[in-house]
Amino acid sequence: MPLGNYGVWKAHPVKYDVERQARKPHLTLYFRDNGGGNSHAAINIKSGDQESRLVYWVNEDMNDHPLETALSGLKTGFHRLDDSDTEPDPSGLRLDYIRGNLFDVNAGRILPHDIHRPNNDIIDVLEPRLKQAIYEGAAVYIYGEQYHSKDGIHNVHMNQGNTSIPRYSGENGVFQDGALIFHFPETDKWIGLFFAFASQAVHTSEDEGRAILLSRVTWKDLLLDDLIENSVAIRRALVNPPQGQQQQFVTLTNLTDRKLSLARWKIRNSEWAQQVLPKGAALDARATEDFAIPHCQLSTAGDTITLLNRDALKVAGVSYSSRMQKGPIVFAG
Template identity: 45%
Template sequence: MPVDDYGVWKGFPVHYEVEDRYEDPKSPHLSLYYHDNYETEPQFDLKFRQKHKNKPPNKNRPMEIPGLFRAAINIKSIDRDSRLAYWVNYNLSDHPMVQNLAKLDLGFHDLEELKDQGLDYIRSGLFDAKKGRLLRHDIDGPNNDMIDVLVPEVKESIHKNAEIYVFGSRFNTRNGVHNVHMNQGNIKRFRNDDGTFQDGGLLIHYKETDQWTGIFLAFASQAVHTDREGHAIPPLTWGQFLPTELIENSVAIKEAVVKKGKSVTLTNLTNHRVSLASWKLHNSAGEAQELPGNAVLNPMSTGGFEVPKLHLSSNGDIITLVNEAGLKVDGVSYNSQQGNMEGRPIVFAH
């Protein structure tokens, strides 16, 4: 069953508020306030809105601002893995859907008005899935959490008076939108919300330059692959697919033989010698095999390593390479068809 009242709201952003770790450590949002009227831009008390910053939630401060609509954008998951997957595409102008969006009037448009052209992270070709980032909500350091990457995009849209297109589910009160994230491939608890071509997202149109920027969010627990009803096809999730705590792009998993004579072929992508002593290969169950103590790869070279003690399922699995400090260096996955190729290696594209 799809999410309720799905569609896109076209408007103009005028203000945002973001909940940090102090204001809401459990289920924080970035609230993007907007209007959809060419004639009048509503006024509001900005000083009142800002005086509660960096303090626990204040029940006396309403989330809504009279005269404005609100897009409630999740910046943390309530799942055990609280990270979000984040993609931004600054070159969405060439996507065929944006020309139809530009013709829409201001206001909310449901899926019927969109002629079933909702967003679909898997099927719409909106971004390069491999170029996403896994991000936590609010941690120390620059450019390393959801607040760091999302706020600048929102600020820019306000500063340049851009048009925004917020895809998601309209509030029951009709004064805003939520579910501004992937709405398929959910864990069992939210399976009833699954559906194709009903994903949320934020598209920004800078009319002066005709640039379209797309911002797309998913929960780390959501599946990378879904069936025609939007239900998860296990086992791969965004949390497993995307690099996190990824160190230097030094060594890649090039090939693997998962049946008889199990082995993994690694390639050194750097111009220096890399020692693989104490490096390990993991499967999706967390089982590991350590590489030989004398394992080494010369600059830009490739080497094969037998892994007889590492169980690799013929039904599909994930192979993760970690260094001596336990940090992920590379990760690949394969399906059951590839896992049943007798004697032939599975080749992974990078």
């Protein structure tokens, strides 16, 4: 079943400790909020299964993601985010690594937890950013599951696509992933740190977050074996057409050297409205084309755009904010 007490905790980090020799080591982040005493977050730095390594992604610029607006209005403290099953999250706060377009999937790295050389393990990724956040008095938004004791939070990582250990498979669910998101007030900069286990599935079912057996692709497969999932990229989107101009559209580019059929592929927004591409839709090798999306209205207040293939496997995803509205929005990549 999904996590029982999933939510986001807004706080201010004060210190941290690192376990280096434990069987399942954690980095413990201590933080304070308006409640007074320090609470803590247990952040996995090693998996408990045979594939012990973690995957991490760093999004150094989350200022243009719709999540920024949703988080900005939160008061300090823990905010429980009720299970929305497979429906879009009305609060805009729940995280989903597969469906939320939170980072560039292919920019992930798989690292062990502690190698005795600089800049080559997961601790080397975490420590500089935690030190900076503590020094600058940044706000941290910790996503995960609150302990029953209410004094801390864990499962600060992807919580779906678990396959290797049965007891973890029971925690699968959509829109319940964990992460660390920091806001540095002096520069108004938002960055996100996202974690998964190398053995977790890249594609998951939309009802329960289970691994899709049709795909059988794990993060280890995708990021180490150079399996290319992003055969098509989302290059542009016209969200706010000039008066009298045609309707909204999304521009797709074929990244391969062969013609691709896009028949029955889907373009989806954050509300899960979707445009099913027609039977004859296709892209020639390295070609770019605009596709009208009358059944998938994109919000001028910020939205996500996800491209799914005919088997409902995610191929590409982007996001934009309300500030990116002048003419077609161009996405990097």
